[in-house]
Amino acid sequence: MAARTPVEILRDEACCSICLEIFQDPVFIHCGHSFCRSCITETWEGLTTNFSCPQCREMEAKKNVRPNRELANVIEAAKSLNLQQVREVEGGENLCEEHQEPLKLFCQDDKRLLCVVCDRSKVHRNHFVAPIGEAAQEYKVRGSWERTEAAKQEIVRTYRKLHEFLEKQESSLLAQLEQLDAEITKAHEEILQRLLEETTSLGTLIEEMERTYQQPDWEFLKVRRETLSHSLEISPELEKKFSDFTEKNPDIKELLEKFQGREGSLTLSPPPAQVMLDPETANASLYLSEGCKLVRWGICEQDLPSNPRRFTFMPCVLGSRGFTSGWHHWDVEVHREGVWALGVVKESVPRGPGLCLDPKKGVWAFRHIHDGYEALTSLNATRLTLRRVPKRIRICLDYEEGRVVFFDAESKERILAFPPASLQGERVFPWFMLTGDAQLKLLL
Template sequence: MHFEFMADEMADEGPVQNLCEETTCSICLEYFTDPVIIDCGHNFCQSCITEAWGKSDQEASCPQCREPHQQRNFRPNRQLASIVEIVKKFSLQAAKGVEVLGRVCKRHQEPLKLFCEDDQAPICVVCDKSKEHRDHKVIPKEEAFEEYQGKILRHLEFLNKQREKILSSKLKGETESQNLLKQTDMERQEIMSDFKQLHQFLEEQEHLLLAQLKELDDEIKNCRNQYIAKLCEEMASLDNLIRQLEEKQKQPVTEFLQNMRSILERCNENKNKTINAIAFPRGLKQQIDYFSKIHPFLEKETKKFKDVVLSGPQGKKACHIPKLCSTSKLWFCLLTLSELEAWEANKSN
């Protein structure tokens, strides 16, 4: 028989498919190995029928038709053995003609037309009838492809939205931190200008205030860097997963369905992740507000301030600006409590 004609018959599951089934042992569901024929006319692998009959001391019967066989006789079927070898060679030849590498069952040389949900792997019709997959959920490969393709598309849509949220949060965090840094820089310039007029008297306090602003800068930058690093890490993880999913979509059906469970589990893990807004230390803005109050007071009271300081500490009490968090120790000892209270009262009026 011409191989091209037989290949077409194999693809259509015609007579050649029936021939393959007739050369398959009904016990092991594999091609006959050392086939033997028993008295009722049915054929089995010699090892299969020997094992089947050897399990019980009761009267033996045919595993296929259940006809009793008291003598347990069998004889080699050499003609069938020759046919099996021909069918095996033909199956390999036909498989090469109609299926590409990776689309044929390595075990049975049959097209991988089904998909086992339990093992997450494509299988052939012979595998489906075997004990290994007998109780498994098996569906057509095309149906499995459509189902998982839909899941992949939904995950891609969700992951892309997550990525957009992360990018938006990143930009928002950058903007907020830049605004805070601009405020601290503005306060730095104003404080430097004020202390320049009173440099002899306020040199120590000037350096201390600058140090506190530097601490604020460091806190803001540290918060920003940690936040951006975390977002970048999350985005890199999403990019990697998205890239894997996009590459997965381009793969042939058989390769596409491999490792599907682990990929979907990674996708599901990302659903539970939340994106938190950038979090600056408590009281950070309040600290900046305290700096902003120092400048207008100094600007208004500069002329009087020199006279107050030069007049000596008699009747004067040092002013302490309380710390706002554990990392801030802001002291402004040269301002008098009475002067600051008077300024606050005038401001409120």
């Protein structure tokens, strides 16, 4: 096979491997190969990740398309050649119109092809001239270098931003911890002062009892029982601040919970609520396991005894335990199949067609549907975008604050938090709804 001429090499290098035509607005991608902008755009149309090079098949997660200005300059020089007037000699080489010599050189300054006679002429004597193959290779290397340099700068910028973000987070957490430490120290001093006062009071009480010890029994029993029932309480405000801080920083909460497990003397949160499913409230289409921990939906309704607490219209079931005070949580194992919802409801919600999934109507719930997740914030649900698919959901209830919060129990990430609401002293229950292939399981 005869060797290709420089002009043939230039023509090949000037052609897009997709459309096989001379480059139009050339760009290079992540692997260094170049294509027409319109060709690579059409090839990648509809892709959002895993962008593959049409020539070498190298993959990249993000689209990386940059203009190849050097190649564009070469293309413009090639286009400026009057190729229709170039005569070909027997060997297939293109000839210089002026000197009838083969065009084997490329002038970097004028961006045009030259023969050896042109190279020696006064016009190009001080110009930078190189063989066609070397010139083409140089432009390719330069394009690759620019792409590498741009990627390097992007990495530096990204890590600088990450470093700044972590420094701000560190400063914020340290400031919060310092404030919390100061408040705990202050509370500790107040408790010591109260202990001192209680000790003094107890000493006085002992003296009084010693004086009355010799008195008749009826006189001795006049000592009031409440004088012996003094107790110390931690400030509710401080306890609330500590709770809020740990909820906002789940990593710190997890560390403190581990410490709690080892020492057994510091209570950061109550133990999980011992909740089961209440069969007396289950809709006839819901099938409960023998231990009342798992529930699934069935197409055939069961023949169940009539019960005013039973849901008769929607496939719902309540937890076995209701709450009128305190802070509680329970975990539920969920799946991606079917439609399901879970949360907290007031005891007074309708059990028939009047049930409305709205916080204003006493229902605070999180729902999974076939194509995503929703917060049942009103009659029109709010779509949620989660960073991962939860397999285990933790529902937290703070009755006094009227707060209901949902967490991914495995990643500790908060999914949804409803605004505080007044529960008005009414009992509330864990609530579950499911249909289709869904099933829910309480984890005790």
